[in-house]
Amino acid sequence: MQSEQQYLQNYDPSEFRRPSVTVDILIFTIEDKKLKLLLIRRNMHPYMGKWAIPGGFLQMEESADEAAARRIREEAGVENVHLEQLYTFSAVNRDPRTRVISIAYLATVPFGKLKFHAGTGAEEAALFTVSGLSEESLSLTSPGGEVITGQDLAFDHSEIIRCAVQRMRGKLDYTELAFGFLEDPSAFSLSELRLIHEAILDRKLDIGNFRRTIKREYEATGRIKERSVEKGSVGRPAMLYTYQSDSGH
Structure with a gap:
């Protein structure tokens, strides 16, 4: 053999x-x-x-x-x-x-x-x-x-x-795929993140529900953290966040 x-x-x-x-x-x-x-x-x-x-x-x-x-x-x-x-x-x-x-x-x-x-x-x-x-x-x-x-x-x-x-x-609902579109993951607003979701889904999202979901799923778990208030914005300044990359999307 x-x-x-x-x-x-x-x-x-x-x-x-x-x-x-x-x-x-x-x-x-x-x-x-x-x-x-x-x-x-x-x-x-x-x-x-x-x-x-x-x-x-x-x-x-x-x-x-x-x-x-x-x-x-x-x-x-x-x-x-x-x-x-x-x-x-x-x-x-x-x-x-x-x-x-x-x-x-x-x-x-x-x-x-x-x-x-x-x-x-x-x-x-x-x-x-x-x-x-x-x-x-x-x-x-x-x-x-x-x-x-x-x-x-x-x-x-x-x-x-x-x-x-x-x-x-x-x-979108169970991964961090949307964060891959952020221009600056170290300083972004929830409005910017919502617009990414809306572009992918091709439909408008309820602003309040979206913010609550993101805060519950990402801020509460430490994957996004408050960084600073957006400077130079018109009206009420937006809170900026930093994305803490996990093991992947």
Whole structure:
């Protein structure tokens, strides 16, 4: 009987067909009280001219997490932001080129940190407002007011985007995901945090109920602490808070 070392030396990797693997990064931010998503317009086949989620193929020498960190650095110019694995999309015919499995990641980025540009395989990049979402449909609005739907997106990216937004909405009540959008976690108001929640949920929240919930869930547990009163504000000054990062979002 051959040893493990002999088996590995004689192993033929071509015996099994191997799919390609990509990482696709959903880079969300909030601007003007709206949830926005970074998309790139493809300048090559397949889906030339279609809008798509930034991403790229996984290299042999890197993990999926390392590839995701590399791509968000290349596409959005940011590091050290909240980045979590969303889901693996593996429909057999999702890519017309060959068998391609996509590992999708969700990133929450403060607007002031974004430095995006069109990378390899793209002719332009833009922030689209998430303007309509249901389980079966999606609409996004470009900076110029153009409205696109799932049919205007490459691959299965409409499904991926819907999954990401629904994931964010579902996690607001039991995670600290919203704090990843704060421009300055060391000095923010509860109004700023509420506007982030409203942008993600796409609906208004009761101000009093929101404040009570945040104080109960976060201030009482020490995850946010009062810092100072906002200077230079009109009317009653707002209390500023500091976010004490926990083990994650």
